[in-house]
Amino acid sequence: MFAYHRGIVQEFWLSSAAFAGVMCALAAVGVAAQPPGPNDPFAAQRTAMVEEQIRGRGIEEPRLLNALRTVPRHEFVPDSLRDAAYGDEPVQIGSGQTVSQPYLVALMADLLELDGDEKLLEIGTGSGYTTAVLARLARRVYSIEIIDDLAERAQGVLDDQGYANVEVRVGDGYRGWPEEAPFDGILVAAAPAEVPPPLIEQLKVNGILVAPVGGPLQDLVVIRKTPEGLERRQVDVVRFVPMVGQAQEDPEGENPNF
Ligand code: SAH
Numbered sequence: 001m002f003a004y005h006r007g008i009v010q011e012f013w014l015s016s017a018a019f020a021g022v023m024c025a026l027a028a029v030g031v032a033a034q035p036p037g038p039n040d041p042f043a044a045q046r047t048a049m050v051e052e053q054i055r056g057r058g059i060e061e062p063r064l065l066n067a068l069r070t071v072p073r074h075e076f077v078p079d080s081l082r083d084a085a086y087g088d089e090p091v092q093i094g095s096g097q098t099v100s101q102p103y104l105v106a107l108m109a110d111l112l113e114l115d116g117d118e119k120l121l122e123i124g125t126g127s128g129y130t131t132a133v134l135a136r137l138a139r140r141v142y143s144i145e146i147i148d149d150l151a152e153r154a155q156g157v158l159d160d161q162g163y164a165n166v167e168v169r170v171g172d173g174y175r176g177w178p179e180e181a182p183f184d185g186i187l188v189a190a191a192p193a194e195v196p197p198p199l200i201e202q203l204k205v206n207g208i209l210v211a212p213v214g215g216p217l218q219d220l221v222v223i224r225k226t227p228e229g230l231e232r233r234q235v236d237v238v239r240f241v242p243m244v245g246q247a248q249e250d251p252e253g254e255n256p257n258f
Helices: 002-026 045-058 061-069 081-085 100-110 129-137 148-161 197-200
Strands: 091-094 097-099 118-125 141-144 166-170 181-188 201-214 218-226 229-238
Touching: 045 061, 045 100, 061 100, 061 129, 081 091, 081 100, 091 148, 100 201, 100 218, 100 229, 118 129, 129 141, 129 166, 141 148, 148 166, 197 201, 197 218
Parallel strands: 118 141, 118 181, 141 166, 181 201
Antiparallel strands: 091 097, 201 218, 218 229
16 A cells, blocks of 8 residues: 555656756747646636636637636736736836736737747836736747836746746837847837837738737727738727837828828
């Protein structure tokens, strides 16, 4: 009986060692690392969030739902607000900013039509939560945040969570990230009066850009760059923080793209 018991324990130990080996291999090739363990106290809240707020509102893409079931949103908000992390609303993350409502993160990620091989640009890292969701859905994510405290904290959480395929930079996202352009997709999480021309330039042909545009309530617009030009549609009305920096110096309506 004792030997039998030990056999089981050892088998479990061996299989978890093998599991750890696989996870290391995945991290080495740049895929997001270990999901939360079975003792994660927020697992049930996260499952409910996906069922009620995401699937319940019509988003069905299996890879996206899986990413949302996996990324520990509570790790990206301040400790004192962890219990509010899975609610159907934005959460304060410090420096006067918020992490978007889960549904909005899901909707914007869904609109990018990701299949796993994309190089993405995100403007407005904030907490890093959206960055983590995108990192599970694409090959690599470059993210720009204008507030250095937020960028530093987000990069720290992403590192702790093992996201090896993410790079965060402090700067004004208006100018994009020319050294890494072009991008298959661009997600803008702070609202400019119009889409900054450098972001359009840094989008690949057939690439998709999703951005809140205008204010104080914004149009959520999706722009696809086709060989013939730009296709633009509006999918929703949203409320994001304004894009600060150069976007606020550009007089509205002077964007040569539209
Ligand atoms: N998606 C984020 C939340 C973004 S909130 C998350 O998951 O937490 C919008 C963020 O955009 C804020 O952190 C704000 O500081 C940042 N921001 C505003 N203007 C910016 C600019 N010009 N360049 C880069 N980031 C900007």
